[in-house]
Amino acid sequence: MDSARMLLACLLLTLAPQIGQADEPDAEESRWQLGIALGYGIRTNPLVLSDEIPIAVDLDIAWFGDRFFFDNGDVGFTFADNDYVTASVVGRFNSDRVFFGKTDTEFVTAGLDGTTLPIATLLEIPDRDYAGEMGIELLAGGRWGRLQLTAHHDVSGTHDGYEVHADYGRGFRRQRWYVEPSIGLSYKSAALNDYYWGVRSGEASPALPEYEAGAGVNVHARFMLGYQMTRNWRFALVAEAERLNDEAFASPIVVDRTVYGYFAGFGYRF
Amino acid sequence: MRLLVLVLTLMPVVVASANDADVELQVKPILCITDEVTPSCDMSFLVHWQSEQSGYYCLFNDFGREPLRCWSDERMGELEDDRNVQESFSYWMSEEGGASRLATVTVEVLRMDTDDRRRRRRTRHVWDLL
Numbered sequence: 258m259d260s261a262r263m264l265l266a267c268l269l270l271t272l273a274p275q276i277g278q279a280d281e282p283d284a285e286e287s288r289w290q291l292g293i294a295l296g297y298g299i300r301t302n303p304l305v306l307s308d309e310i311p312i313a314v315d316l317d318i319a320w321f322g323d324r325f326f327f328d329n330g331d332v333g334f335t336f337a338d339n340d341y342v343t344a345s346v347v348g349r350f351n352s353d354r355v356f357f358g359k360t361d362t363e364f365v366t367a368g369l370d371g372t373t374l375p376i377a378t379l380l381e382i383p384d385r386d387y388a389g390e391m392g393i394e395l396l397a398g399g400r401w402g403r404l405q406l407t408a409h410h411d412v413s414g415t416h417d418g419y420e421v422h423a424d425y426g427r428g429f430r431r432q433r434w435y436v437e438p439s440i441g442l443s444y445k446s447a448a449l450n451d452y453y454w455g456v457r458s459g460e461a462s463p464a465l466p467e468y469e470a471g472a473g474v475n476v477h478a479r480f481m482l483g484y485q486m487t488r489n490w491r492f493a494l495v496a497e498a499e500r501l502n503d504e505a506f507a508s509p510i511v512v513d514r515t516v517y518g519y520f521a522g523f524g525y526r527f
Numbered sequence: 528m529r530l531l532v533l534v535l536t537l538m539p540v541v542v543a544s545a546n547d548a549d550v551e552l553q554v555k556p557i558l559c560i561t562d563e564v565t566p567s568c569d570m571s572f573l574v575h576w577q578s579e580q581s582g583y584y585c586l587f588n589d590f591g592r593e594p595l596r597c598w599s600d601e602r603m604g605e606l607e608d609d610r611n612v613q614e615s616f617s618y619w620m621s622e623e624g625g626a627s628r629l630a631t632v633t634v635e636v637l638r639m640d641t642d643d644r645r646r647r648r649r650t651r652h653v654w655d656l657l
Contacts (some may be wrong), residue, residue, distance in 0.1 A: 284640055321643050328649060335645060343644045396648035400564060407651045424650045428640070432560055432568070439650070485560055488637050 264297015282445050292317035294432050294493065303501060303513040305369060306382055308359045333394065343396040349409065351388040351420070353453045369509035370466045380464040381509055385453050389413035390420070402427030411449070418449030435483040443475040445502060454508040473502025494521045549579040550620050552630035559612045563640040563647070567613045572634065576620050583623040588634035589616040612636060
């Protein structure tokens with residue numbers, strides 16, 4: 258995954274200046290939004306037997322047409338856009354899968370429910386798939402900040418659930434310095450929560466008890482600090498925390514209630 | 528950390544030097560950032576120049592045909608220029624008559640807002656720093 262991102266970053270560095278140059282003569286705003294950030298960061302992993310997710314490269318690849326757009330993995334069609342609201346149909350991949358790519362397998366002598374096992378038993382965290390989701394996105398913004406409301410349902414037959422998300426953020430700029438705090442809530446349906454955080458009977462073992470998760474609400478907060486060094490370069494620091502819902506935290510495969518993350522690095526905007 | 532401090536300290540200053548004439552022009556700051564809340568910058572520019580040879584030098588900018596100030600038989604000079612900025616512009620040094628530019632520094636205006644509401648209003652992805 259890291260080498261793939263590196264390869265994509267190199268490709269971006271090669272191609273992006275040509276795109277920017279093509280748009281300069283008529284001074285119109287480019288439909289492309291391309292950037293790369295290099296630095297260091299991690300995102301903690303709430304799963305047992307798991308590793309933190311290291312972050313060294315952050316890519317920003319977006320294209321905004323009159324109606325259609327692509328924004329870092331989200332594909333959308335905007336059907337209403339005015340001073341009050343921007344409404345789009347958006348397709349995306351669910352982000353909860355990311356934790357399941359960094360899990361380990363171990364022999365354990367105690368089950369995740371605390372029981373002592375008579376013999377060492379192989380404990381394997383069940384794998385989960387990315388879910389393709391479709392939904393509606395409502396955006397509003399002004400001097401008071403920006404508000405994003407989304408509702409997405411699984412269309413890939415992966416979890417058959419849905420998620421409703423609200424996020425509010427406001428940016429403050431003082432010339433080169435920029436800070437942007439944001440907070441939000443995510444309601445995750447029982448089907449979605451159970452797919453990612455539940456343990457099905459076929460996956461259960463003496464070390465891994467069966468578990469069925471219900472619906473719940475995650476809460477998250479984010480803080481970004483940026484310093485614009487030149488027209489293209491900026492330094493940025495991001496810190497984020499997401500508190501998992503009760504049903505997810507009660508899962509035997511979850512050991513941490515809150516997912517923390519930070520990243521500090523230098524970003525280049527083409 | 529030391530590298531960051533060094534970069535942050537040096538970035539806001541630009542020094543321009545002419546190829547043939549030895550005039551150095553330094554302007555601080557050289558970047559104005561605008562957005563929908565602040566569509567222009569009220570800035571105080573500190574302009575400093577120096578030359579190896581004494582002479583008659585004038586400082587110009589894009590806002591007028593007349594020099595901001597001229598120095599006679601001087602090797603260096605400094606000027607503070609308060610200005611409301613909405614577009615990129617240049618300061619330059621010239622000898623008497625203003626025919627050729629001995630050194631030029633451009634103050635850039637970087638517009639951070641966008642006409643596309645989706646870009647303004649969409650939440651950044653988790654690790655999107657840009």
